[in-house]
Amino acid sequence: MLKEAFREACARYATGITVATVADAAGRPHGLTANSFSSVSWEPPMVLVCVDHRATAHPHFMAAEAFAINILSDLQRDISIRFAGPADERFEGLAWHPGRATGAPLLPGVLAWLECATTHRVEAGDHTVFIGEVKAAGAEADSNPLVYFLRHYRELRLP
Secondary structure, X not given: OHHHHHHHHHHOOXXXXXXXXXXXXXXXXXXXXXXXXEEEEOOOOEEEEEEEOOOOOHHHHHHOOEEEEEEOEHHHHHHHHHHHOOHHHOOOOOXXXXXXXXXXXXXXXXXXXXXXXXXXXXXEOOEEEEEEEEEEEEEOOXXXXXXXXXXXXXXXXXX
């Protein structure tokens, strides 16, 4: 009963959609769609992302010293769906480049991106909260954000 009420309550919180990414020791990219992302601190600049222990990318996040957050635009719904799908197909045929500050994978055409050095890994229930100090950031696209609300993608149009 509480679990269903919790899910319904959380579904009513509109969130942006990100793709959180890491590179493994061989430089191969890994990532997942995440809406559990938040800023943590302005000084120093820090953010967090929560990753389910069952996620195929979880061990890569645990081993990596850095991660990136790619904030998606409403034109990138397909990327959100791709990174929520089978792990072995997420980067297949997709353009990306390593960030200059950390080497974490960055996706082109995103609204914004952040490269972060991992500072804390906090176990919290069935997730690990990865906290990172932002080492580089940028805003690329001038479009609308990709928004998720009540288990569906929604439109948020800027004036």
